[in-house]
Amino acid sequence: MDGPPPPRVPTLADVAARAGVSTATVSRCLNAPDRVQKDTRDRILEAVKHLGYSPNFGARALAAKRTDTIGAIIPTMDNSIFARGLQAFQTALVDHGMTLLLASSSYRRDLEETQIRTLVARGADGLLLIGHDRDPALYDFLARHTVPVLVSWVFDPTQPRPSVGFDNRQAMAEMTHRVLAQGHRRLATISGYTSDNDRTRDRVAGVRDAMAEVPDCAPLNVVETRYGIETGARAFAQILAKTPETTAVICGNDLLALGAMRQARTMGLRVPQDISITGFDDMEIAVIADPPLTTVRVPHGDMGRQAASMLTEMVRSGTTPDTVALPCEIMERGSLGPAPRS
Amino acid sequence: MDGPPPPRVPTLADVAARAGVSTATVSRCLNAPDRVQKDTRDRILEAVKHLGYSPNFGARALAAKRTDTIGAIIPTMDNSIFARGLQAFQTALVDHGMTLLLASSSYRRDLEETQIRTLVARGADGLLLIGHDRDPALYDFLARHTVPVLVSWVFDPTQPRPSVGFDNRQAMAEMTHRVLAQGHRRLATISGYTSDNDRTRDRVAGVRDAMAEVPDCAPLNVVETRYGIETGARAFAQILAKTPETTAVICGNDLLALGAMRQARTMGLRVPQDISITGFDDMEIAVIADPPLTTVRVPHGDMGRQAASMLTEMVRSGTTPDTVALPCEIMERGSLGPAPRS
Numbered sequence: 170m171d172g173p174p175p176p177r178v179p180t181l182a183d184v185a186a187r188a189g190v191s192t193a194t195v196s197r198c199l200n201a202p203d204r205v206q207k208d209t210r211d212r213i214l215e216a217v218k219h220l221g222y223s224p225n226f227g228a229r230a231l232a233a234k235r236t237d238t239i240g241a242i243i244p245t246m247d248n249s250i251f252a253r254g255l256q257a258f259q260t261a262l263v264d265h266g267m268t269l270l271l272a273s274s275s276y277r278r279d280l281e282e283t284q285i286r287t288l289v290a291r292g293a294d295g296l297l298l299i300g301h302d303r304d305p306a307l308y309d310f311l312a313r314h315t316v317p318v319l320v321s322w323v324f325d326p327t328q329p330r331p332s333v334g335f336d337n338r339q340a341m342a343e344m345t346h347r348v349l350a351q352g353h354r355r356l357a358t359i360s361g362y363t364s365d366n367d368r369t370r371d372r373v374a375g376v377r378d379a380m381a382e383v384p385d386c387a388p389l390n391v392v393e394t395r396y397g398i399e400t401g402a403r404a405f406a407q408i409l410a411k412t413p414e415t416t417a418v419i420c421g422n423d424l425l426a427l428g429a430m431r432q433a434r435t436m437g438l439r440v441p442q443d444i445s446i447t448g449f450d451d452m453e454i455a456v457i458a459d460p461p462l463t464t465v466r467v468p469h470g471d472m473g474r475q476a477a478s479m480l481t482e483m484v485r486s487g488t489t490p491d492t493v494a495l496p497c498e499i500m501e502r503g504s505l506g507p508a509p510r511s
Numbered sequence: 512m513d514g515p516p517p518p519r520v521p522t523l524a525d526v527a528a529r530a531g532v533s534t535a536t537v538s539r540c541l542n543a544p545d546r547v548q549k550d551t552r553d554r555i556l557e558a559v560k561h562l563g564y565s566p567n568f569g570a571r572a573l574a575a576k577r578t579d580t581i582g583a584i585i586p587t588m589d590n591s592i593f594a595r596g597l598q599a600f601q602t603a604l605v606d607h608g609m610t611l612l613l614a615s616s617s618y619r620r621d622l623e624e625t626q627i628r629t630l631v632a633r634g635a636d637g638l639l640l641i642g643h644d645r646d647p648a649l650y651d652f653l654a655r656h657t658v659p660v661l662v663s664w665v666f667d668p669t670q671p672r673p674s675v676g677f678d679n680r681q682a683m684a685e686m687t688h689r690v691l692a693q694g695h696r697r698l699a700t701i702s703g704y705t706s707d708n709d710r711t712r713d714r715v716a717g718v719r720d721a722m723a724e725v726p727d728c729a730p731l732n733v734v735e736t737r738y739g740i741e742t743g744a745r746a747f748a749q750i751l752a753k754t755p756e757t758t759a760v761i762c763g764n765d766l767l768a769l770g771a772m773r774q775a776r777t778m779g780l781r782v783p784q785d786i787s788i789t790g791f792d793d794m795e796i797a798v799i800a801d802p803p804l805t806t807v808r809v810p811h812g813d814m815g816r817q818a819a820s821m822l823t824e825m826v827r828s829g830t831t832p833d834t835v836a837l838p839c840e841i842m843e844r845g846s847l848g849p850a851p852r853s
Binding site for chain 1: 594611613633655740772801
């Protein structure tokens, strides 16, 4: 840097003057960098940086018809459930030249609605949302503002809008088949809250689907709670109090399962000799549990990367992609074993 | 809802007509809801929702001189290091009537810079940033755009801008004192990368501060790596290969410590009988480790809540608050024990 930057807010013309190009070239460079030669681009970007130039949002959006910003709203930041997929999404968006602005709704519909409106008012070109469950008026609102929406973390081909995700119901049915194959017939489930949440509903439905194929199962004991380790531990204690004959607890995510495992240890139950416990997600911590956790590996990385490509394409070409379902994988580890002989 | 909403993008006048009030009242209601009577406000909000009205960002910002949006940029979403503090920050912001838009820089300075410019261009009223380390030109840029900045996760009273955080160096020195008090003299540290990261540098400095007070310590073996369980496991193996006489490994965060514990088990070392391991953060998973992890409890919740109050006040009153340091607490658990006799 040669000398202090000017004290007033710099303009496009200041950038053009410093870079020795026309304002049209600066504008083209900022909106479609690939259309400007590299040495010119480098000079312009140096000038932008040196002057502290920030493109006027309104004018730029008008000129470019897009603002290169994608919004995403996730239900929670409080643990790493959505973190890995989002990180992959963001990394791929950066490669596509897009900036991600994220909001977290704390699983509250009213907050999510405010955040959707805020992101639209801020000129987000497209939105990534988790699951399909929300007020139809919100989808109407987004359609009227021509903001494309991609839904993720689910697969539901009956829904009218595109999504990239995985089949929560089928994955959980497959996990339950593995549990039943070990001779377990007295099952319980610790689920996240199912209201306004198609992912949790699908997972419980998957457990029931698999059980329906086996005639001698006891009724399923379902406890709903907030996702977390502490809540998983409490739910496990509640299950054992109500149905002490339970031999396998199928958990709606890995945090619940880790809490259940801790509580089992506290209660003097051996996993898997006395009781089997399974999770969902295959978080990094699943393998550090003792015994390591049997769980469903969710394709977080692929999902995030494909979501970035699909949403970029939707924003840039205005097309609507086909819904994509990615496969999950059952990771059988030490926390699932044969049912104890009663 | 009585009838379908109109097909065109609704205006302020549409909202006023439906609510039976003047456009000035609608405007006042959206910018300062407390100044409008509750029944009027309810009618206006019903109309806003029914019509799918989204306030024109530029006009509204101009009228209100603020947009009720706070931006925050964290270094990573990939695990829950920043999640708890951010969640508390967001919850408190909602109580203050602000919306949080978040970006994650993947510990990349160039990305953080783009994200700061994007958030400013989108009219963020204030920014929360992690740590002080960044190009001074960026702070100049924010000052020229009169966007207040609050720094968090650190305490450094020599810095010119306000912050709310904790003293990483003092906390780690305190942890190291506890380790030394158990007779350990051959220490190693697994640290996050220290370049561009004042938090990690301060933590390593804290280990050295405490060691400097004890004359018979062997030189500190420091390994830097990315925060994570896998990386922690690899760093632990590397330490034991280079300094097999190490009796305590002080880790820069809990993920590294959990990885180290897993690797110790793989290598047939008992924790803490053969080697002690400590963490930093007190994540929820610290207590499910076997043995439970001795670590530094960081005041995530308080920090997030205070950051929300301070930044709201900075945005609304234009004042600059004093820097705040919150206390950390050492959580002594099973992973720290007496040094083995050599």
